[in-house]
Amino acid sequence: MKRLMFIIGKNKIRFLWLSIAGFILDVIISMTNPLIIKILIDRGIIGKNVRFFVIFTLIAFLFFTLYRLGMLWYSLSFRKLKNITIKDITLKQLDAYYKFPYKEIIKNDTGHYLSRIYDESSAATELTLSTFSQLFISIAAFIGSFCVALYLSWRVTVILIVIIPPIYLLSQKFSAKITQKSKKEKSKEAKVRNLLGRLIDAYKNIKIFNLYDIANNKINDYFDKYLMVFYSRFKISNLFSTYSGILISSQELIILAVTGYEVMKGRMTIGGLMGYMNAFSMVVMNALAIVKTIPTLSKIKGDVNRLIEFRNIGNKVNQLSEKNSGNIKLNKLKFAYDSSKTIFSDLNFEAKKGEKILVIGDNGSGKSTFIHILLNLLHPSEGKAELYSIERISALTLPFYFIPGSLKDNVNYNNLSNERKDMFYTLLEKISLKGYEDKDPSSFSTGERQKCAIIMTLIKNADLYIFDEPIANVDKKSKDPIMEMILKYTERKTLIVILHGEEKYYKKFDSIFNI
Template sequence: MIRAILADAAYLIGPNRRSYVLALAWTAGIASSLTLLNPLTTRWIFDVAVPERRFGLLVGVATAATITFSGIRWLDYQSQLYQQRLTNRMVSGLTQRLMEAYYRLPVNTVATQDQGYYVARTMTEVQDTAGPVMGIGAGLLRSAATLVTALGTVLLLSWQLTLVLLVVTPLLLLLSRYFARRLGGDAREVQEQTARQQAVHTHAVGAYRAVRTFSLERRAVTHLMDAVGQRLNALYTLSKTTGLYGTLSRMSLGLTEFTVLTAGGYAVMTTSLTLGSLMAYMGAYWLAVNAVQNLIDLIPQVGVLQAQTERLREITATPPRQELRFSTELTWNNVSCGLGSVPALQDVSLDIPAGARVLVRGANGAGKSTLMLTALGLLEPRTGTVSRPALTSGLIEPFVFPALTLADLLGEDARAEPLIAELGMTELMNRRFTDLSLGQRKKFVLVMTVLREADLYVFDEPLANLDDQAQETVFRLLLERTVGRTLLVVLHGADQFLDHFDHVLEVEGGTARLHTHTPGSSALPLGIRSAILTPPVSATPAG
C-alpha cells in the first residue's frame, strides 16, 4: 500500500520532488518545535517560576516564549506561501501533461464522450487531485511529527497516562484504513458523475437559442436535472460514509480523553504528579490527540486521492499502439465505421489512386463525413482497414479551433500572408475563429488546410455560406494549391463542378461507390468563370 501511495504521489508531484521534500521537512520542523516548546515552557513556568515566586524569571520565560513562538509562526506562514507556489506548479504541470495526453488519445475513445466531459477530466479533476497533494502531504507529516514529539514529551512526564493513547491510536488508524478504501470508491463515483453532469450542462447552456426558439425548456432542464440528481446521490453516499467514519473516530477519542483526564486528576490528588507537570502533560496530550485526529481524518483522504489519481492515469497512460497503414494511394478494405451504435457505413472497399481529384456526393446523413474522417485518420474503422498517405490535411464540420487569434493559429508562416490578403481577411487576424461569420470561417479553414504540406487534402463543403465572387476565389485556390496531390471535396448539388474532378465518389445506402469521370461533360457553375478556373491537371503525387 505504501509503495502505491508513493507511486501516486510521484505521479502528481512530477518534476517537483525536491521542492516537495523541502516543503515537508519545513512543515515537520515547525510542528516538532511548537510541540516540544509548548509543554516545556508551561512546566518551567508552573513548576519553577511560580512556586519560587521569581517574577523576573516568569516575565523572562514568557517574553522569550512569545518571541520564539512568533518567529516560528512567521516561518509557518512563509511555509504556507511556499506550499501554495509549489501547488500552483504541480497543477500547471499536470494540466499540461493531461492535455498533451488528451491529444494522443485514440479518436474513437474521444468520440465516446462530450467536450464537457473531457473539460471536467482535464481541468476540474486536475485541480481536485493535484491541489490537495501538498496539503494532505504536509498535513500528514505535520501530524506525524506532532504526534511523535508529543508522545516523547508525555512519556517523559508520565508513561502510565501515555499507555491509554498508545493503545487507542493503532485501533483508530486501522479504522481509518478500512474507511479509506470505501471512501476511495465513493470519491471516484462522484468524479465520474461530476464529469457527466458537466457534459450535459455544457450542452444545455450552449443550446440557449435552440431552447428558446423551439420551447425545449422543460426537456432540457429535465435532462440536466437527471444528471444533477445522479451526481448529488453520489455526493450523498460519500458524505454518509465520511460522516459515519468521523462519528466513530470522535467517539473513540472522546472516551480516551475522559479516561486520561480522570487518571490525571487522580495522579495529582495522590501527589504522584505536580500541577505544572500535569498542565504540561495535558498540553502535550491535547497536541497528540489533535495529531491523531488529524491523521485519522487525513488517511481516508489519501484513499480518495489515490482513486482520483487513478482516473488521471487513465488519460495519461500510453494508449495501445494502433497499426498504421500508409501508402501513396487511399484505400478502404471491407471497412465498417460510424460514431453511433449502428455503423453509418458497412463493408466499404475503395481504391483511390494517388493524385486523383474526387468529388464526394451523397444525401445528408448518408455517411460522407464519416468516410472523410476515416480518410483523415480521425475515426478508426470498427472492422476492416484503411491505408492512407502519411501526410493528410483537412477538417470536417463542425470546425473548432483553440481560443487563439487567427494570427496565432497561423504562426510564423510566410505563405499565409498572400492567401489571407487574396481572401480579404487581413483585417481579421486579431480575431478568434468563433468571432468570424460562417463564410469567413470557411475561408480560414481553407487557408489552414492548404498551408499544411500533405499528400491528401479533404474539404467539407468549402463553398457553403460564400457569395459568388468568394466561391470563385476559394474554388480556384483550392484547385491551385492541391495540384498533384490526392483531393477529396464534399459538395452538395455538385453536378456543375464535375469538370474539375476525375472521379466521383457516391455515398448512399450505407456504402460508397467510386466512378471515373471524363472532364468536358458538365457546365461550369453559375458565378464561377471558366477563365479563372484552372483545368483539371493530371499529375503524379509529390515525392
C-alpha cells in the first residue's frame, strides 16, 4: 500500500472516489447477474410466464446498459487519473534529477536518465494503477458473487473455501522471488538503454572507424543479460499462475458434480443451478484475477523501489558552505572521480571580489573540473573552501545546453528587470543576433549558439561570472567584440575565464592561474 500511496501522491482523493465507484458497480453487477438468470429461468421459462419473461428481460437489458455506461465513465475517468499521475511522477523524478550530485550525473548518459525519469515512471504508474484498479474490481466482484453463491447454496459454497489456503501459501512462496527479479530486470533494462544511447551518439565514429562488429557485440552481451533476467521473472510469475489455475480448475469439476447432485435431490432449482454456476464462474474468474495480481504486486514493489531510490539520491548532496566575504578560497583541495583518477591532490586558489582571473592549462589538467568545483557541482574529498552558492554564479560551461523554446525563454525574459531587458537587446545587437530573440537556439549554427550562451551568462545578475572558452567556435571578427563585452558587463564583479591560446587577451586580466 505504501507503493500505491507513493505513486498516486496528491491524487489520493480522486483515486479513492474512483475506487469506491468501481467497487460499488462491480458488487452490484456480480450480485444481480446470477439472480436475474435464476428468476428468468424459474419464473419465466419453467413457469411459462411469457409476459413476466418479456418485461423482466427489458428491465434486465436497461439495467445492464446502465452498468456498461457506468463502466465507460469509470474507464475514462481512470485514464485521466493515470495521465495526471504519470505527469506528476515524471516531473517529481525530473526535479529529483536536478538535485543529483554532478559527480553522479556524469556516470551515465542521457539515455540512462531518460529511462529512469520517464520510461520507468510511466511504466510503474501504468502497472500500479491498472493492477490496483483491477484488484479492487476483482475483490468487489468476488465478494458480490460469493455472497450470491452462499444465498443460492451454502453447502456447495463451503467447498470454495478449501481453495484459499493453498493459494495463499503459493503467493508467499513466489512473491519475494518476483520482487527481487523485477528490481534486477529494471536495472539491466536501464543499462541496455544507456548503451544504446551511446551507440546512437557514436553514429559517425562507428561508420568512420568501422566499429560495427564491436558495437553489435557490446549491445548483444547486454541484451542477453537483460533478457535472461526478464525471462526468469516471467517464468516465476507464470509458474505461480499455472499452479493456482490447476487448483481452481479442479475445484470447478467438484462444484459441477455437487450442484448436479443438489438438483437431483430437489434442494436446488434449474434456475438456481444456472444462477449458481454463473455466480461460481464469477467467483473463480475473480479469484484467479486476484491470484494473478499477487506476482504483479511483487513486481510493482521492485519497480516503485527503483523510483524511490532515484528520488533519494538527491538527498546525498552536501554543498560546501558559502561565505559572504566576497572572496573565493580553495585550500589544499583533493578531488578524484574514482580511486584510479585523481585530478587534484593539493589545489590552492584565491579570487578576490571584483578580480578578473584568466585560467590556463594543458588539455586534461583539470580546468573543467576546477570550474565545476567553483560552481559547487563537484565536491572535493579533502580541504577547505569558501564558495558562492550557485544562485550567485553565472557560468558558461561546455557543452552548453538550451532548454526547448526561444532565446527569450532561455534568458527567462519575462522575469527580467527593465534594465536587464534593455541589456538583452543591446547584447543581441552587439554580436549580430538581432531578430533571433524569438527563435529556438537549437536551430542556430555552432557560432550563433555560442553567442547565445554568452548572452545568457551575462544577462544573469551575479557576483561571480565564469566563462569556459567563450570565444571558441566563433568567427574571428566576433572574438574582440565578445571579449570586450564580457569585460565591460562584468565590471566590479569577480570574473574567471578559461582560454586555450588567444594570448593577446592575457593582459586584460588581473592575474593568470595556471592549473
